[in-house]
Amino acid sequence: MSVTALSDVVVRIEDLQKSFDGRLVLDGVSLTVRHRKIVAIIGQSGGGKTTLLRCLNLLEQPDRGLLEVAGETIFSGSSVQCRDLAKLRQSVGMVFQKFNLFPHLTAVENVMLAQLRAGVPEQDALEKAVQLLRRVGLGHRALAYPEQMSGGEQQRVAIARALALKPSVLLFDEPTSSLDPESTAEVLRVMRELAEDGMTMVLVTHELPFARDVADWVVFVDGGRIVEQGTPADVLGKPRELRTRTFLASYAAGQ
């Protein structure tokens, strides 16, 4: 990565460490995500991908390291620096594997909730929510409850929900791995559009073809460390590390 203006950096992670019950799960991870870039994180199960993502909005508190999001230091040394956790989380949208929509609220209310809690006036929040649902192709489903929607629709509502507070970066944790191929296609289409609109994204995924297609940067994580990173063409096409090659081979075998 070449040196760019600092203002260009949306997420900066330096030497991040995190352990659970004394077991190191993130072991000195450093990573920079620039404005309008898409970073795909790939790797074996249990490698620490989800944990890394969750540290970025402090759903998980690291043990040590530096975390900067949208120009603000939110964690440094071994303590949280961020005064307003709510504000941080508003600037970091998150989309989960299991969608985690609020089942008691309609799609449009799911998208409105965070805005209302953040003080956006009712009518503005509503209009914004409808606009976002239309953007993900679900204007006609605005009044449906999650359980009345297919998995793909739910995940698209979850994306709209994550976008509602205009985050500087969107985090995705295996957004399509609970979905059938058709729903996967729907969701990936929406994500591709977001990418084209210049959204900054960090994406944990098993969809290597998609990663190859849309990501600007691919990071292979294993055993809590970044083993290899680079352009998709490099990491997925001509991996340098043995572990990366093994992983890619096992992936190909599964297909």
Added chain:
Amino acid sequence: MSVTALSDVVVRIEDLQKSFDGRLVLDGVSLTVRHRKIVAIIGQSGGGKTTLLRCLNLLEQPDRGLLEVAGETIFSGSSVQCRDLAKLRQSVGMVFQKFNLFPHLTAVENVMLAQLRAGVPEQDALEKAVQLLRRVGLGHRALAYPEQMSGGEQQRVAIARALALKPSVLLFDEPTSSLDPESTAEVLRVMRELAEDGMTMVLVTHELPFARDVADWVVFVDGGRIVEQGTPADVLGKPRELRTRTFLASYAAGQ
């Protein structure tokens, strides 16, 4: 398909019709599955694949048509011919998308249950169950409960369970679509071994690469009809029908 000895036919379906609430879901399906062959059924969601599979062991009762399994006519005209439903189902193993293991029983007990109910002596059933669990690579997990196992392990136990009564044919309904890539690979490996051992299988799947690799025959179902069938190379490689091509294209886009 060339004409072969009748004894070679494990499953024969002729002009099968089934409707739900007046809506035709299977609309005159005919299909023959021969001994030691693997038939993959592919197609859009809602096309009737699951319904077709479920008719084969009369979990769903067709409206009209002919069904022969292992040389016995189990359904003809518009009525069930099969006297002993239990015997039919023992000769047709079934593996579900959601595994459907019995959560209150250990892996080995899951595999034993059907044998015990079928009158197999305790010790024989136990030995058989352990042997089958070893065959799917889970001898060491025999005493685990389903919730203590990963999805891939659960599905392999489900396969062992389906094999316990030595069925003439094994039905799989999207056996890997609830699984992550690694677990998918595990399960596909086991299925490939079964194929090599000469098990007759009917497989509904979205794993087109796997279908291409192991299936002897691919059937594309849409709107309750078989639109196209043939060798994997033909159906997946040079499909004749427009609908097949559209389906394969949308599948490729999703990847």
Added chain:
Amino acid sequence: MMFEVPWGEYAPALLDGLERTVGYTIASFAGAAVLGLALALLRVSRHRALRIPAAIYTEVFKNIPLLAIIFVTYFGLASAGLKLDVFSAGCVSLIVFYAAYLSEIFRAAISGVHGGQQEAAEALGLGKISTFAYVVFPQALRSALPGTNTMLVDLLKSTSLLVTISAAELMSEGRLITSATFRALEVYLVIAAIYFGLCYPLSQGLLWLERKIRAGVPLTPKRRRRLKAARAILEGAST
């Protein structure tokens, strides 16, 4: 043999008793729900120091007969110098008893809300209180409803035990009539029918409410307005 009791004469007294029964039920249930929710929150807390006393409370009150609680609250506390009036003593007894049961129901409902919900809410920047109020509580309420409703009906029936502290509710009136007429069976059948007439519509009404809520029908005017506004926007576009 039946209906030899001059019910017309007793109707005003019974109506009076009925009114008291309803009064006890409403006041006690409201109190029990509040106390039960507080106990449930203590019991899902991360701190043992909060969890344990709440657990002990629940165990104690779940395991002694309500009659004993009523007796001790009214007479026992009086001997100790705290003289609650009948209504307070009756309500306090019912509250402390049913709060124990309700806290179990609420606790199960709260911990039954999927962990992902809390996480999703936090990831959206909702604070702890907002997360509870807008995400966890509404879902917990839904799964707690059936059990809670059973308890409400049970509480209504249990007001009959307040006889012993001269609460003058329905059952007390029944006993008075019995003693005057010596027609216990007839009186008990009529009293049972009155209780049924109270409880059955109540439980059916609650079931109806349960179904409405499960079907996602908006119950507050605010939500109804919001959904109407959403519909207006959506339809405005389609015309």
Added chain:
Amino acid sequence: MMFEVPWGEYAPALLDGLERTVGYTIASFAGAAVLGLALALLRVSRHRALRIPAAIYTEVFKNIPLLAIIFVTYFGLASAGLKLDVFSAGCVSLIVFYAAYLSEIFRAAISGVHGGQQEAAEALGLGKISTFAYVVFPQALRSALPGTNTMLVDLLKSTSLLVTISAAELMSEGRLITSATFRALEVYLVIAAIYFGLCYPLSQGLLWLERKIRAGVPLTPKRRRRLKAARAILEGAST
């Protein structure tokens, strides 16, 4: 003021009452569980003609006070020519009442077993009865346990209402002591303590059982032998 009752003298009578309380509890609970299961099976049936009477039964008995049921069973049936002895009448009352509640719990538990389970069992060639006995029932039992256990403890406490028909159980004995000594409060406290002494270990024991079952500990000797045999085969291979 406290403990002026010569409890030593009354101990044999109390023990007697205790024994009867336990007897009523065991007999009634067993009966209520059987009837409740039968009702639950009717209520999950596909036939309206079976579902509806069971539903009516449940609604009726859930919505009238137990006290009224006890009274009608003992005295009412007697006036109608069916003279049950105290024990039978007491048990019948408790059974018909608690069966209504238990049937609700069982029904929810049975219909809560995932449809895929039934399907998987049928696909393995298990018949309807085997499917219920070996697949649905054990899982339903598991989810019904907490509610069922609450009802068992509740039933134990409710035997105190049998006082109405002079069942000579614990509460009746308590009343006898009260009227002999006039020390109502003391007696109630002691009786409450005895009930607590019965109910608390019972509910804790049931909780323990619940945990065992949830942890998959085999409870029948047959299953224990089977798992031991499996372990033997597995270890035999590894040595």
Added chain:
Amino acid sequence: GDSKTPVSDAAAALGTLEPGVLKVAIQPYAPYTSLVGDKMAGLDADILNAVAGKLGLKVKPELTDFAGMLAGVQSRRVDITIGGVAWTAERQKAGLFTDPPYYSPPAMAVRAGEHYRTVQDLQGKDLGTVEGYVWVKSIQAVPGAKLHAYPDGNGVFDDLGAGRINVGFLDPLLVLAAQKERPELKVETQYLTAPSAADVKAHPAYQYFQQYMTAFYLPKQATALEKAISEQIRAMYASGELTGLIKKYGGDPAQFLKPAPEIAKTRQGVDRPADWQPPSI
């Protein structure tokens, strides 16, 4: 309430919980105690109403059950409880009893056509009473007899009617009232020949098969009130007021208002002075 009614000094000196007011716990126990509107009615109620009137006290009844009556007195929630309460040596340890407003003859409720005259006739029979009544002990002492104790008199009558018991021991006016209200039960009143002194000596519990003494029950602290009420009761014996009330409820004044010879001894030196004499007409 209507505290405007002036409370006389004499009434205030009685030390009731609320000056000028007599809080009375009763249970539904017609025709001894009952509640009509907010006034109490029945034999015991009429007697106490008359006494309270003379003492300048306003009666405030509270309807409860037997346990509640006792606990109400002991926890000082009420001033007094009434309603066929029998005096016993053990009970008097837990409070104060007034002089007997009347005496109760040993009446039995039996099914029409059956005859029981002596304690011997009761042997091996099913005998019912209300739990807490003094007869519980007496019945337990009868050889071979089976005790059926009910929470109230209705159980006794119903089971007598249903044939589950042979004899019901109840307060005499209760039997008379039930006979009138429920003729279909075919219950009759019979009087037991009191057991001989020798019998009572052999079975001390038989004493309750003799005439027994009712009284009003008050908390230990209420000595002034108890004394005042006892005085008024004695005055009512003398004035003939009690004779009138007993007659009003169908009782025989000779049975109800003349103590048997043993009565005096039971309380002398227990909760009364050694020279105490039971009131009589």
